[in-house]
Amino acid sequence: MIAYIVKRLGLxxxxxxxxxxxxxxxxxxxxxxxxxxxxxxARQEDLDIIRQTYGLDRPLVVQYLSWLWQTLRGDFGxxxxxxxxxxxxxxxxxPVTLLLGLTSLLFALVISIPLGVLAAxxxxxxxxxxxxxxxxxxxxxxxxxxxxxxxxxxxxxxRWLPVSGSSTWLHFVMPTIALGYYVAPAFMRLIRAGMIExxxxxxxxxxxxxxxxxxxxxxxxxLRNAVVPVVALTAVQLGFLLGGSVVIETIFALDGLGYxxxxxxxxxxxxxMQVIVLLLSVIYVLLTLASDIANAWLDPRIRVA
Amino acid sequence: MSLALxxxxxxxxxxxxxxxxxxxxxxxxxxxxxxxxxxxLAVFAPLLAPHDPYLQNLAQRTIPPVWYAKGSWxxxxxxxxxxxxxxxxxxxxxxxxxxxxxxxxxxxxxIGTTMGLLAGYFGGRMDMAMTFIVTTRLSLPxxxxxxxxxxxxxxxxxxxxxxxxxxxxxxxxxxxxxATQQVRSQDYVAAARAAGASxxxxxxREVLPNIAPQLIVVATLEAASAILLExxxxxxxxxxxxxxxxxxxxxxxxxxxxxxSFWLIAIPGSALxxxxxxxxxxxxxxxxxxxxxxxx
Numbered sequence: 001m002i003a004y005i006v007k008r009l010g011l012x013x014x015x016x017x018x019x020x021x022x023x024x025x026x027x028x029x030x031x032x033x034x035x036x037x038x039x040x041x042a043r044q045e046d047l048d049i050i051r052q053t054y055g056l057d058r059p060l061v062v063q064y065l066s067w068l069w070q071t072l073r074g075d076f077g078x079x080x081x082x083x084x085x086x087x088x089x090x091x092x093x094x095p096v097t098l099l100l101g102l103t104s105l106l107f108a109l110v111i112s113i114p115l116g117v118l119a120a121x122x123x124x125x126x127x128x129x130x131x132x133x134x135x136x137x138x139x140x141x142x143x144x145x146x147x148x149x150x151x152x153x154x155x156x157x158x159r160w161l162p163v164s165g166s167s168t169w170l171h172f173v174m175p176t177i178a179l180g181y182y183v184a185p186a187f188m189r190l191i192r193a194g195m196i197e198x199x200x201x202x203x204x205x206x207x208x209x210x211x212x213x214x215x216x217x218x219x220x221x222x223l224r225n226a227v228v229p230v231v232a233l234t235a236v237q238l239g240f241l242l243g244g245s246v247v248i249e250t251i252f253a254l255d256g257l258g259y260x261x262x263x264x265x266x267x268x269x270x271x272x273m274q275v276i277v278l279l280l281s282v283i284y285v286l287l288t289l290a291s292d293i294a295n296a297w298l299d300p301r302i303r304v305a
Numbered sequence: 306m307s308l309a310l311x312x313x314x315x316x317x318x319x320x321x322x323x324x325x326x327x328x329x330x331x332x333x334x335x336x337x338x339x340x341x342x343x344x345x346l347a348v349f350a351p352l353l354a355p356h357d358p359y360l361q362n363l364a365q366r367t368i369p370p371v372w373y374a375k376g377s378w379x380x381x382x383x384x385x386x387x388x389x390x391x392x393x394x395x396x397x398x399x400x401x402x403x404x405x406x407x408x409x410x411x412x413x414x415x416i417g418t419t420m421g422l423l424a425g426y427f428g429g430r431m432d433m434a435m436t437f438i439v440t441t442r443l444s445l446p447x448x449x450x451x452x453x454x455x456x457x458x459x460x461x462x463x464x465x466x467x468x469x470x471x472x473x474x475x476x477x478x479x480x481x482x483x484a485t486q487q488v489r490s491q492d493y494v495a496a497a498r499a500a501g502a503s504x505x506x507x508x509x510r511e512v513l514p515n516i517a518p519q520l521i522v523v524a525t526l527e528a529a530s531a532i533l534l535e536x537x538x539x540x541x542x543x544x545x546x547x548x549x550x551x552x553x554x555x556x557x558x559x560x561x562x563x564x565x566s567f568w569l570i571a572i573p574g575s576a577l578x579x580x581x582x583x584x585x586x587x588x589x590x591x592x593x594x595x596x597x598x599x600x601x
Contacts, residue, residue: 011437011440014437015437015440015441015444016444018437018441019441019444019445022441022445022450023445026450026453026454027453027454027457030453030454030457030458031457031458031459036457136582136585136586137578137582139581139582139585140578140579140581140582140585141578141581142533142536142537142540142553142574142577142578142581143537144536144537144540144553144556145556145570145574145577145578148556148560148563148570148574149571149574151563152563152567152570156563156564239443239444239446242446243446243447243448243449244448246446246448246449246452246541247448247537247540247541250541261449261452262452262541265452265453265456265543266456266542266543268456268457273453276449277445277446277449277450277453280446280449281444281445281446282444284443284444284446285444288440288443288444
């Protein structure tokens with residue numbers, strides 16, 4: 001187990017390093033940062049001053065290494081648009097996005113676990129078809145279109161919910177539904193498939209033959225085993241949610257990391273862009289690391305392989 | 306002569322058997338039918354569109370579709386905020402979505418399939434390198450990286466295609482790798498090797514044709530995801546640029562008018578959902594036929 005963790009940790013570190021290089025070079029090589037700050041048609045003297053101020057006249061590799069070193073020490077640099085240091089900016093927005101990610105995940109699980117279980121227990125019944133319908137629609141609807149439909153219904157027609165902002169819990173309702181429904185179909189399909197497989201296993205037949213009530217068999221014996229792969233999917237989907245939060249937070253002007261990312265991209269505020277790409281990637285690396293270790297702990301066969 | 310040898314009359318070919326099984330799949334038939342219909346509408350858009358999709362007419366702005374009291378058959382789906390015929394824009398928009406889906410899948414498919422073939426066939430160091438590259442790629446949030454790169458380079462249809470193509474090869478690599486690993490140990494690959502065939506010949510002529518079914522399934526589902534991503538990028542203003550009628554861009558431009566003219570959003574939004582629905586049904590149906598035991 002220790003050997004597996006060490007190996008997995010080494011891979012995570014390497015991936016994090018590669019991701020930091022990509023976050024830096026992808027943005028830097030896509031365009032000239034000095035022109036992006038000064039705007040098209042800026043004078044050469046102004047460009048030179050900008051390059052000097054931000055240290056852009058140094059070789060790119062040197063810039064990367066010094067950026068990496070500062071980032072590792074917790075100094076994320078200064079935002080060009082907001083004129084404040086990036087670390088306090090990011091730290092102020094992170095809780096909103098984490099909260100949104102958590103509520104969306106909960107929303108997704110709350111609809112997909114019961115529907116997935118019922119669809120498996122009563123497979124080919126109307127409830128199975130309802131679950132399939134919910135999943136198929138969820139996969140086909142573009143999340144920004146679904147979000148606008150929610151606004152139309154709950155804000156404009158019914159006037160129940162505020163359109164944009166992030167000051168009260170009411171502001172989180174529509175973003176949660178929009179983002180949660182976006183990831184729910186994957187969970188529902190996995191739980192349904194897992195339950196169908198588990199329900200035909202020998203130990204379930206034994207449990208039934210023992211005369212245990214159906215509820216005990218389904219929830220205590222079957223669901224517990226069907227839920228194991230859901231752990232791994234949760235890590236992947238949380239990464240997905242963080243990416244999706246860029247679109248959803250922008251629509252609802254929810255003041256989190258996703259909205260900040262969108263703003264920094266439109267203002268070409270590259271120090272902020274780099275840090276957010278790096279931060280979201282590292283969160284994903286940590287999540288998959290945690291889920292891999294949890295899975296190895298749950299299922300000893302993985303450790304050997 | 307070689308043709309006669311490869312498909313003996315007594316036994317129906319693999320393709321024929323697959324086609325027969327597909328015919329029993331109602332969901333696949335509905336999906337594929339819809340997809341063909343949308344593709345035909347896109348191809349024949351110049352013949353079908355009642356008006357020029359770029360022609361502005363400020364005297365006839367936001368006319369509602371024909372099913373509203375103020376609508377008329379002159380503009381069956383109404384006009385947008387610049388007085389352009391919405392049906393014509395919708396038809397031309399289908400071309401953009403399909404072009405994105407097909408082009409992104411070709412670029413991503415080439416990259417991912419090459420990686421998956423090499424990693425799966427050679428294993429060892431090559432496999433470790435690929436696992437590392439795929440893990441790294443999966444850690445990057447696609448939409449955020451695409452937005453940032455498009456913002457720096459400048460948005461256009463071809464930039465979006467290129468960026469998405471260079472980002473979305475991960476599923477191809479993963480699926481092609483495991484499919485190749487399964488095929489590699491088959492007798493016919495060993496036979497080809499024993500017969501002295503070159504590695505390139507074995508990979509391209511023996512392995513690739515046998516993993517083609519899985520490749521088609523991945524390509525179908527990835528096309529849907531690429532179309533959705535383009536729509537999201539264009540919706541955020543960092544994708545396809547005006548005046549092109551990208552469905553995501555149409556929704557974005559209509560946002561300011563949603564209070565009184567929600568149909569300006571509902572029409573391209575539903576078109577997008579319908580297209581993705583059709584592609585997903587087709588892909589799922591293909592997967593069920595090719596690997597009935599689930600994940601392909």
